[in-house]
Amino acid sequence: MEVTMIPATKKVNTENVDKYHQIRVAAYCRVSTEQEEQQNSYQVQIDYYTQLINQNKEWELAGIFADEGISGTQTKRRTEFNKMIRLCKKRKIDLVLCKSISRFARNTVDTLEYVRQLKDLGIGVVFEKENINTLTMTSEFMIALYGSFAQAESESISKNVSWGVEKAFRDGRVRYNLNSLYGYRKGEDGKPEIIPEEAEVVRLIYKLYLDGLTLRQISKHLNVLNIPKREFAEWSINGIHSILSNEKYVGDALLQKTYTVDCITHKTAKNNGERTKYLVTDAHEAIIDRDTYNLVQQEMARRTSMRKKSEKTVSLQGRYSGKYALSEIMVCSECGSAYKRQIWNIHGKKCPVWRCISRLDNGNRYCKNSPSLHEDKLQNAILSAINEYYDCKEDIKELLKSNVEQALAGVSIKETKEIQYRLHEIDDARNDYxxxxxSGVMDEEAMDEQFQKLYTEEQELNSRLKYLEENNDINDDQKSRISQALQIIDNNSCELTEYKDMLIRKLIECVKVNSKTEITIIFKGGYGVTAKVEK
Known part of the structure; x- marks a missing residue:
């Protein structure tokens, strides 16, 4: 084995390097809030490190990097910190000064990771408060220890902040984000102030939804009208849904819809019952009246809870159709299945018909007699029934008002009167005894059993009467549907000559197909009309 020595050709003057080379020193400063006292601390840190580095002849200022009003639990949003790390990796910084480990990072993992990265590059970090230089220390234990203290402090602060926020929620103090709340702007008192032109758009969205349009149809309608939206170029399904489901449009504010899962990652999650929610009613001026808002929420729940109509559908979830009103309300009297629109080709001519879905799926196995109805004849029968409905509108009004009174009472008036009459009889019988x-006709001891029977019956009847009186809450859905029917009768007194899906949705609760020549139409409010269908 032979070894050949290759001599050096250049001579390095290490004395001159050590004597004249200045260490490029950078400083990192951070304050976590934008409060005035923190801002003063922020500026003091910058001035301090600028003066400290410039006073040392062996140091050269490589930059002061400072993040203001930024949390230290994560580094991804700390732009100045990340800029400093990039310069370190480019070998433009030799030493980093920092007030303390908690200013460098409040996350133990991040602290150790960046310290190791810089140490591998030959760059030290000096933490003044802890008196630690990462280049000269032999163990990471102290950094990990102090980093853990800083992280624990962050977690404690986070809990205190969360407690303070929830206390504000309990007190009903609402913090508004009005930049994304369409229809409102910040008023002089800090509360939401209505923007009239945007409020009209919100009301239009609620009206179109109650008229039976789908979210997609509403967004398409607004885009065709070129109605401007604040955030995006076009209206979207999600945007429409957000407006329809946001309680702020009725003047309320639901607090703690989301919560922070981890103060280190700042990950938030939707509050599905994990935390207490707080509803502040009448917190600000409303754009939508409460009845309309409640009707929309009921309709949204109804559409969401729809189940499949056909057995051939894979998913159990049904789908609301905004195209044809009869798809939602027309059912077979024999089997209870919904009816479906189909196109028949008769002698080369397309003819729309309505057929029972059970009959389509299973033939006559379960539904033997359900008829197929031609759409034009079906619509004529419905128009005839509606016109009859309008012709006797005064009688219908009386019936609907009676239904409203019954709903307001929430009990059987007949049963209540019967109980009151029987209580009066018991009182009379007791007086007779x-x-x-x-008068001495009967012995008192002999009547004890009769008195006990009367007392027991009286107690049971009073208990029943009290129950009926306490459970007299109106059914909001029933009341709103009856009110809608009354309003439609008032607003539409003329005879109808054209079938309109929108009017059908507003006016009719259900269409039952009895036979090839007869259907029963149940109007909202409970009034029913039997109509003949032409053969």
Missing amino acids: INLIA
Whole structure:
């Protein structure tokens, strides 16, 4: 084995390098809030490190990097910190000064990771408060220890902040983000102030939804009208849904819809019952009246809870159709299945018909007699029934008002009167027995059993009467549908000559197909009309 020595050709003057080379020193400063006292601390740190580095002849200022009003639990949003790390990797910084480990990072993992990265590059970090230089220390234990203290402090602060926020929620103090709340702007008192032109768009969205349009149809309608939206160029399904489901449009504010899962990652999650929610009613001026808002929420729940109509559908979830009103309300009297629109080709001519879905899926196995109805004849029968409905509108009004009174009472008036009458009879019977005893006709001890029976029955009847009186809450859905029917009768007094899906949705609760020549139409409010269908 032979070894050949290759001599050096250049001579390095290490004395001159050590004597004249200045260490490029950078400083990192951070304050976590934008409060005035923190801002003063922020500026003091910058001035301090600028003066400290410039006073040392062996140091050269490589930059002061400072993040203001930024949390230290994560580094991804700390732009100045990340800029400093990039310069370190480019070998433009030799030493980093920092007030303390908690200013460098409040996350133990991040602290150790960046310290190791810089140490591998030959760059030290000096933490003044802890008196630690990462280049000269032999163990990471102290950094890990102090980093853990800083992280624990962050977690404690986070808990205190969360407690303070929830206390504000309990007190009903609402913090508004009005930049993304369409229809509102910040008023002089800090509360939401209505923007009239945007408020009209919100009301239009609610009206179109109650008229039966889908979210997609509403967004398409607004885009065709070129109605401007604040955030995006076009209206979207999600944007429409957000407006329809946001309680702020009725003047309320639901607090703690989301919560922070981890103060280190700042990950948030939707509050599905993991935390307490707080509803502040009438917190600000409303754009939508409460009845309309409640109707929309009920309709949204109804559409969401729809189940499949056909057995051939794979998913159990049904789908609301905004195209044809009859798809939602027309059912077979024999089997209870919904009806579906189909196109028949008769002698080369397309003819729309309505057929029972069970009959389509299973033939006559379960539904033997359900007829197929031609759409034009079906619509004529419905128009005839509606016109009859309008012709006797005064009688219908009386019936609907009676239904409203019944709903407001929430009990059977007949049963209530019967109980009151029987209580009056018991009272009279007791008085009769007392008169018999007083006159000496009957012995008092002999009447004890009769008095006990009357008392027991009286207690049961009073208990039943109290139950009926306490459970007299109106059914909001029933009341709103009856009110809608009354309003439609008032607003539409003329005879209809054209079938309109929108009017059908507003006016009719259900269409039952009895036979090839007869259907029953149930109007909202409970009034029913039987109509003949032409053969």
